[in-house]
Amino acid sequence: MVYTLLIKCKLLWFVQNGKVDIWDDPRFPTVKGIVRRWLKVEALIQFIVEQVAYKNLNLMEWDKLWSINKKIIDPICPKHTAVIEERRVLLTLTDGPEQPFVCIIPCHKMYEGAGEKSTTYTKSIWIDYDDALCITLARRLP
Incomplete structure (x- = not known):
């Protein structure tokens, strides 16, 4: 993923130094972390399947993953407007x-x-x- 730290030993530093509590922190680029940011598992599966077709491409954009997720949740999530x-x-x-x-x-x-x-x-x-x-x-x- 572009602009994302994915190496487990480097992510471990954040856990050990108390920057995050656990591995499923929503700020973490782990599967559990991004699922806690309301990513649907179906979107992740579809994103992975689409990446298989591009074996030579190693730069994946987060935007593509979130746009796939948006297409899945749009029909089921009502939209509201609010003012604080x-x-x-x-x-x-x-x-x-x-x-x-x-x-x-x-x-x-x-x-x-x-x-x-x-x-x-x-x-x-x-x-x-x-x-x-x-x-x-x-x-x-x-």
């Missing part, structure tokens, strides 16, 4: 709807089996502080 209460900013839209209304939309655009969710459209919305800062800075640019 301490970091929220109220944004009022000038052209927003006068009366709030609710629409039922699919949880995932590509996978109908993911279900549906209700979304409220209104003139005032909560956004994250960092997003509000970006909007403010963008409005100041010529």
Whole structure:
């Protein structure tokens, strides 16, 4: 794997010096470690099978593994949006709807089996502080 320390004797140093508690720490590039980072075993198997076709290629990218994992979990994991209460900013839209209304939309655009969710459209919305800062800075640019 590119930019990854995979030699067991060097990884052992992190365990012995207390940098990590155990071998299945999510920061470790071990199978148990990456599974604790919500990698599906099916994605790992598919990634390994794809690598067999490229015997001469020895540089494997993490991005490819995580994109395979995303294709597997997208149909089964609902998507939600949230704003942390301490970091929220109220944004009022000038052209927003006068009366709030609710629409039922699919949880995932590509996978109908993911279900549906209700979304409220209104003139005032909560956004994250960092997003509000970006909007403010963008409005100041010529």
